[in-house]
Amino acid sequence: MTHLSPHPVSAEVLPLGQRPRLLEMAGISKVFNGQVTALQGMNLTLDEGDFLSLLGPSGCGKSTALRLIAGLMRPTAGRILWNGPQSRGDIGVVFQEPTLMPWATVARNVWLPFRLRGQSFASVKGRIETALDLVGLSNFAGSYPRELSGGMKMRVSIARAFVTNPRLILMDEPFAALDEITRQKLNNDLLALKEKIGCTVIFVTHSVFESVFLSDRIVVMAARPGRVVEEVRVPAPYPRDMGFRTSPEYAAQTLVVSKALRRAMGEEA
Amino acid sequence: MSDPAFDADEARRARNRRIEGVARWALPLLVVLLTLWAWDWFSNSTQTRGLIFPEPAKVWARLLADRELLFGSLLVTLRITFLALGIAVMGGVLLAILFTQSRFAELVFFPYAVVLQVTPIVSIAPLIFIYVQDPLARVLICAWIVAFFPILSNTTLGLKSTDRNLVDLYAIYGASWWQRLLYLQLPSSLPYFLGGLRIAGGLALIGAIVAEYVAGISGSASGLAFRILEASYRLNYPRMFAALILIAVVGVLIFAATSFLSWLLLRKWHESALGRES
Known part of the structure; x- marks a missing residue:
């Protein structure tokens, strides 16, 4: 557990607005193919x-x-400024697909970020076990991805993103392909996990309900051209659980966000 | 049948599975025996009474009598086949890696690989025999030309079919191209490579045999193809059959060995090596 101790910030996250800056995107534009x-x-x-x-x-x-933000491409205009030096393993990623290597066991998949930094499996075995434990898969370390359900594969993917204790975790619609029951369970587990290790998360979604349940900041975007329309804050304190999901506060927030989203869609029409 | 947990449908299915279990080996065996019988009957019923079409027993007797000669030749052919296959694997995989690392290398060299592949080896071989003097090298070159293309084309395909998201993930984690190749691209191309290997194994044998044929009686190699030619000049038909059977058996064994290797490497994770889950 000591290895997965929180990064610079303590696990008790400061209130919104008082937290230290992690990064800033300033006037970012991206144009594909000049068109x-x-x-x-x-x-x-x-x-x-x-x-x-x-x-x-x-x-x-x-x-x-x-x-x-992941650095997979460069902006056409604008800059992304990180606070403090950047190093390998600053970013963990979860894609919409679990994106596991089918030839490697669960534990060896989670090992990947360490392996690419040249750390042997034996030297980080404890951290891999802890990460698998946190996503409830400690009994499946030796299994191959094909032996797991869709939800379990996604948990492995999450464990791999968290295992190096990165400063920032990017999640690109990670639960979109899962059934509603699994999705809710994973939402709860994701919050519990974030609570434990206190990291920063950017979560891409097209579900109003998911965004309200998970996040304290929701950035609403519109299409053609892609842009930020407004930001909604969800002040409800963590930990959030099933009680929050059924609370009037949650319902009110989803209404606010739904309206914001409708405005964003309306602008476009 | 009164057992409620085992309905008529399931009982039928279980019976079919049992029948299939026996038929799986009994049927092929039966067909082999029938073929041998028909062969025997045919060679005895023709006017030549098995002179130019010897019956199975005669072929078998010849195989035993000539075993030292034939197995010596078998070893020669096998050596060339496996050497050619080994070089084809190395050359094919290295070229495939080059192709996937550099788009320009692929644009420049791929046409030559195709030309080598589509030109029949029998028509290239005589030229090779003019320019290359070393008896082993010339036969090896022929076998290699035939065997390397499936390795190259399959491995290239495999290296290119790497999961895009995984490639992105490796980039985000700052992997070097060497790490990406070793930990990501090579493992994900393994099923494709093994498919190519199965084809190349058979082709290496064909290439070796064809090269020996072209080398002809003057050739210094004395592989199985040479024995067939030699036996045909001496009207030793049983030996021709015996050598032919040895070649066929070797081909089947190579196929079985590469299939087994493929199963061994993929059984844990790849769809092709997994049984259907019931």
Whole structure:
């Protein structure tokens, strides 16, 4: 457990607005092939401990924003400024697909970020076990991905993203392909996991309900061209559980976010 | 049948499984015996009474009588086949890696690989025999030309079919191209490579045999193809059959060995090696 102790920030996350800055996107635009504007003039600040959702219809550039932050492509205009030096393993990623290596066991899949830094399996075995324990898969370390259900594969993917204790975790619609029951369970587990290790998360989704349940900041985006329309804050305190999901507060927040999303869609029409 | 947990449908299915279990080996065996019988009957019923079409027993007797000669030749052919296959694997995989690392290398060299592949080896072989003097090298080159293409084309396909998200993930984690190749691209191309290997194994044998044929009686190699030619000049038909059977058996064994290797490497994770889950 000592290995997975929280990064610079303590597990008790400071209230919104008082958290130290993690990164800033200033005037980010991305134009593909000189023609298609995927993202236009995006300004965003991200603080340590934020759980920020990017919410919007398809084509609003939320995945593009994520890929830019991940460093998989360069912006056409604007800059992404990280607070403090950047190093390998600063970022963990969960894609919509579990994206596991089918030839490797669960434990060896989770080992990947360490392996690419040249750390032997034996030297990080304890951390891998802890990560698998946190996602409830300690009994499946030796299994192959094909032997797992869709939800379990996603848990492995999450464990792999968290195992190095990165400063930022990017999640690109990770639960979109799962059934509703599994999705709710994973939402709960994700919050519990974040609570334990106190990291920062950017979560791309097109589900209003998911974004309200998970995040304390929701950035609503619109399409054609992809841009940020407004930001909604969800002040409800963590930990959030099934009680929150059925509370009037939750219902009120989803209404606020739904309206914001409708405005974003309306602008486009 | 009164057992409620075992309905008529399930009983029928269980019976079918039992029948299939026996038929799986009994049927092929039966067909082999029938073929041998028909062969025997045919060679005895023709006017030549088995002179130019010897019956199975005669072929078998010849195989035993000539075993030292034939097995010596078998070893020669096997050596060339496996050497060619080994070089084909190395050359094919290295070229495939080059192709996937550099788009330009692929654009420049792929046409030559195709030309080598589509030109029949029998028509290239005589030229090779003019320019290459070393008896082993010339036969080896022929076998290699035939065997390397399936390795190259399959491995290239495999290296290119790597999961895009995994490639992104490796990039995010700052993997070097060497790490990406070793930990990601090579493992994910393994099923494709093994498919190519199965084809190349058979082709290496064919290449070796064809090269020996072209080398002809003057060739210094004395592999199985040479024995067939030699036996045909001497009207030793049983020996021709015996050598032919040895070649066929070797081909089947190579196929079985590569299939087994494929199963061994993929059984844990790849769809092709998994039984259907009931």
